[in-house]
Amino acid sequence: MSDTGPVIGIDLGTTNSCVAAVEGGSPKVIPNKGGYKTTPSIVAITESGKRLVGQMAKRQAITNAKNTVFGAKRLIGRTWGSPQVIHCMETSPYTIQEGPHNDVRIKLGDKVYSLPEIASMILTEQRLVAEEYFGQEVHRAVITVPAYFNDGQRQATKDAGRIAGLDVLRIINEPTAAALAYGYGREINATVVVYDLGGGTFDISCMEIGDDVFDVISTAGDTFLGGEDFDARIIEWLAFKFAEKHQVDLRDNEMALQRLKDAAEKAKCDLSSSMKTEINLPFIWTSDDGEALHLQVEFGREELEGLVVDLVERTIRICEVTLGEAGIEPSAIDDVILVGGMTRMPMVQRAVKEYFGKSPSKAVHPDEAVAVGAAIQGAALTKDTNDILLLDVTPLDLGIAVHGGGFNVLIERNTTIPASESHVFTTARDNQTSIKVVVLQGESDRADENELLGEFTLTGLRPAPAGAIDVEITFDISADGITNVSAKDMETGVERRIVVTASSQLTEDEIGDMMAEHQDYLAEARHDDVFEEKKVELGRTLRDVERMIPEVQVAMGNSTLGANALERARVAMKNASDALDSGSKDDLETAGDALRRTLAVFKGIVERS
Numbered sequence: 001m002s003d004t005g006p007v008i009g010i011d012l013g014t015t016n017s018c019v020a021a022v023e024g025g026s027p028k029v030i031p032n033k034g035g036y037k038t039t040p041s042i043v044a045i046t047e048s049g050k051r052l053v054g055q056m057a058k059r060q061a062i063t064n065a066k067n068t069v070f071g072a073k074r075l076i077g078r079t080w081g082s083p084q085v086i087h088c089m090e091t092s093p094y095t096i097q098e099g100p101h102n103d104v105r106i107k108l109g110d111k112v113y114s115l116p117e118i119a120s121m122i123l124t125e126q127r128l129v130a131e132e133y134f135g136q137e138v139h140r141a142v143i144t145v146p147a148y149f150n151d152g153q154r155q156a157t158k159d160a161g162r163i164a165g166l167d168v169l170r171i172i173n174e175p176t177a178a179a180l181a182y183g184y185g186r187e188i189n190a191t192v193v194v195y196d197l198g199g200g201t202f203d204i205s206c207m208e209i210g211d212d213v214f215d216v217i218s219t220a221g222d223t224f225l226g227g228e229d230f231d232a233r234i235i236e237w238l239a240f241k242f243a244e245k246h247q248v249d250l251r252d253n254e255m256a257l258q259r260l261k262d263a264a265e266k267a268k269c270d271l272s273s274s275m276k277t278e279i280n281l282p283f284i285w286t287s288d289d290g291e292a293l294h295l296q297v298e299f300g301r302e303e304l305e306g307l308v309v310d311l312v313e314r315t316i317r318i319c320e321v322t323l324g325e326a327g328i329e330p331s332a333i334d335d336v337i338l339v340g341g342m343t344r345m346p347m348v349q350r351a352v353k354e355y356f357g358k359s360p361s362k363a364v365h366p367d368e369a370v371a372v373g374a375a376i377q378g379a380a381l382t383k384d385t386n387d388i389l390l391l392d393v394t395p396l397d398l399g400i401a402v403h404g405g406g407f408n409v410l411i412e413r414n415t416t417i418p419a420s421e422s423h424v425f426t427t428a429r430d431n432q433t434s435i436k437v438v439v440l441q442g443e444s445d446r447a448d449e450n451e452l453l454g455e456f457t458l459t460g461l462r463p464a465p466a467g468a469i470d471v472e473i474t475f476d477i478s479a480d481g482i483t484n485v486s487a488k489d490m491e492t493g494v495e496r497r498i499v500v501t502a503s504s505q506l507t508e509d510e511i512g513d514m515m516a517e518h519q520d521y522l523a524e525a526r527h528d529d530v531f532e533e534k535k536v537e538l539g540r541t542l543r544d545v546e547r548m549i550p551e552v553q554v555a556m557g558n559s560t561l562g563a564n565a566l567e568r569a570r571v572a573m574k575n576a577s578d579a580l581d582s583g584s585k586d587d588l589e590t591a592g593d594a595l596r597r598t599l600a601v602f603k604g605i606v607e608r609s
């Protein structure tokens, strides 16, 4: 893989994604083709099997609800049957089903996709946006994840990057990235909190910034608390109002559900700047006797706040925990940085202001800061910029299951990463030749309430009396927050690296197949982009030539020279029109060359006249 060329930072969001890069020492958000700095994290497969990502996918979501995926980040790295997966199954118009590794898959058209594959499509879209901007291929990226993502969710995100053919230089936490954007290039010595409420997740990180060192003290969050939950409350309310009047549940129809979802989100956003809004969904249902039913309701800010007050309060409880763990009073925080689209909601801003006793900072853009921070970290890792030091922490306790169902913590949450911890295990029985280790991550004292990262059995130990054989197991958490384990037989010194692979993850073979399939798509997408560009350029030249014809006619009068020039121009224009209608890339190039020559001749004639 290439180790030169631009490095991009990608904020892979639940609702929207954003890409940035550092150019000449300045970070810059790269707009997509439509000129927007964020792209919807939506993927769809059309009836003809074409893949759509971003705005194009969003535009057809209502008419193709079953084959349009949004909010996939809420499912990435989760195991089948978890409460979050069940919730998504109940509320999503697309089909969520069980995968071969007790994982989650999504059916689109006649194909079933893993979550890393869906995420890879969104990453690829961002990569193509950057490639178009730079005019060259992009191979390296820093990708952000919620600080509270566990090992499985981080691994799955890294796999998504690999499937997209990217060299993922680092996975960094979203609030930390936002803090990098906040502190970059500024002389700051401050203790700050990043409050990040996005479309699907909530994170809070408390950190100290000074002398280009970004030191996270503590972090906490909820990977299932975000704008989607606010929208769900509004959807529920609207469906209830409609059911009260017409005795039907709108959520039973995929298209109606998708329309409700769009209307709910729009109303929520409107109420950030207005006190009242109207939700109007004509022809949303047809009754049994063929009558068209419409939904029309007034919705006020106070009503919205009543529906979601507990969600906002939940974020504040999490702030209390984080600050408590850091041993810091809210009043000791110098600045509160708001990130994520949901922080535009006045009620959220009020709650934050009330808890911290100060107005939050407006120093960073809530939608762009995370990608900007990722780009800064990417540049720092490739030494394109001044050195910055990022000291992040692990959000969850890491440990092993012990007899009786307990959880023995080896690396505590909020430990600075990378981190390493060793533990010596001793045989418990005579002639015991193997030891089983169950690695867990989570917050509960009980093993079965934590996330299983993986389990392995160390075999080949020398038969000996109980307690005679020691095995040292070392747990490492990388700077990406991903866990690795190695084991050493203390008697023989033989060491083994053990891959802790959660059962829900993709196998290397599967990733390989997905990467190959993806390469074909990427080549086609790049080709499509070049093709489109050439078409646009040819169309522009054709219009320029057409516009100059009257001037050339005036300049040349009835001369033979003029007639010849115009005849040649007509042939070139006809070839260009044909190429635009149905030509290959080569036809477009040939027609473009001829048309540019015609334009130069026309300009010469007009200048000389």
Ligand code: AMP
Pocket (backbone or CB within 6 Å): 013, 014, 015, 016, 197, 198, 199, 200, 226, 227, 228, 265, 268, 269, 270, 272, 339, 340, 341, 342, 343, 344, 345, 366, 367
């Ligand atoms: P993010 O994941 O940071 O892109 O945040 C997306 C979430 O922010 C979505 O749930 C949006 O509906 C929400 N959002 C965006 N703009 C606003 C707004 N003006 N008021 C309330 N929520 C918003």
